[in-house]
Amino acid sequence: MRAIVTVMPKQSVLDPQGVAVRDAMHHLGLENTGLVRVGKIMEIDLGASGPEIEGKLHEACRDLLSNPVIEDYRLELEP
Amino acid sequence: MRAAVLRFPGSNCDQDCHLALDFLGADVHYxxxxxxxxxxFDLIVVPGGFSYGDYLRCGAIARFSPVMRAVVRAANEGRLVLGICNGFQILCEARLLPGALVRNRSLHFLCQDVHLRVETAATPFTRACTPGQVLKIPIAHGEGCYFADDATLDEIEANDQVLVRYCAPDGSLTDGANPNGSRRSIAGVCNRERNVFGLMPHPERACEPVLGGTDGRFLLRSLLESLPNPGIHAA
Structure with missing residues (x-):
């Protein structure tokens, strides 16, 4: 089983990287570009599957892969 | 008074902390x-640096090092824990302190002197200071912008947990004096029990006149005066 974890800064957290990317988009001629948020994606080969692994994975998402104070995560599982 | 200075792969302010605490009379061990x-150990210092290369998030991986379980135990027992710069980030990741540190507003790594206003002397970390006192201490960080949600900020302010804020030389809080965009100009916070303190500026780098200032001694001396047999050198 493979997990795809997407981690994004919370809407309330200042994302200066997103602002810098938005400004660069404007310079590229995409003047209408609005909000840009920069996050990260992790592809994780779990080597096993089952409900127990899934529970532990959510724990890892909350404790290690994201920091709930500043980030939200989305977990997708692939067989 | 026995002080521990922790060393992670990538710590780089450990020797500065050792030197400063040793000079002030502590029995310091790595x-x-x-x-x-x-x-x-009466005091545990989590020093600055780039533990684990800042991979994932600053402090996120160091938080799971074996020694951190002992740090949490020591904190729960009421012993003193000080986190400086990356050490502050690690203590926030370990949930020993509220909030988190994110990328500087400017996206630049900042290495410069800043002014800090001491907000309270009612902690073991600031007892040698007077409230409102302005200290000049250097910062050196890329991810030092303090963030917590409004409810958390209101709570830590109500509990008098904000110990130092970035300020102008006259002590006023202005946006221009806030180097990294920290919410409410917060440079350092303690826990509710007041025995764990983290700050982004480096007091250990401001303990010798030849290094540009000695204001860091106010914070480190506070610590040593809070502990048994401090043996403070006249300074």
Whole structure:
């Protein structure tokens, strides 16, 4: 089983990287570009599957892969 | 008074902390991050640097080092824990302190002197200061913008947990004096029990006139005066 974890800064957290990317988009001629948020994606080969692994994975998402104070995560599982 | 200075792969302010605390009269020992006990230490310092290369998030991986379980135990026992710069980030990741540190507003790594206003002297970390006192201490960080949600900020302010804020030389809080965009100009916070303190500026780098200032001694001396047999050198 493979997990795809997407981690994004919370809407309330200042994302200066997103602002810098938005400004660069404007310079590229995409003047209408609005909000840009920069996050990260992790592809994780779990080597096993089952409900127990899934529970532990959510724990890892909350404790290690994201920091709930500043980030939200989305977990997708692939067989 | 026995002080531990923790060392993670990538710590780089450990020797500065050792030197400053030793000069002020503490019995200082390095403790490698694989150690599982901090028995016998009155003070634990989590120094600055780039633990684990800042991979994932600053402090996110160091938080799971074996020694951190001992740090949490020591904190729960009421012993003093000080986190400086990357050490502050690690203590926030370990949930020993509220909030988190994110990328500087400017996206630049900042290495410069800043002014800090001491907000309260009612902690073991600031007792040698007077409230409102302005200290000049350097910062050196890329991810030092303090963030917590409004409810958390209101709570830590109500509990008098904000110990230092970035300020202008006259002590006023202005946006221009806030180097990294920290919410409410917060440079350092303690826990509710007031025995764990983290700050982004480096007091250990401001303990010698030849290094540009000695204001860091106010914070480190506070600590040593809070502990048994401080043996403070006249300074």
């Amino acid at each position: 403790v490698w991050h694989k150690e599982e006990s901090l028995d016998g």
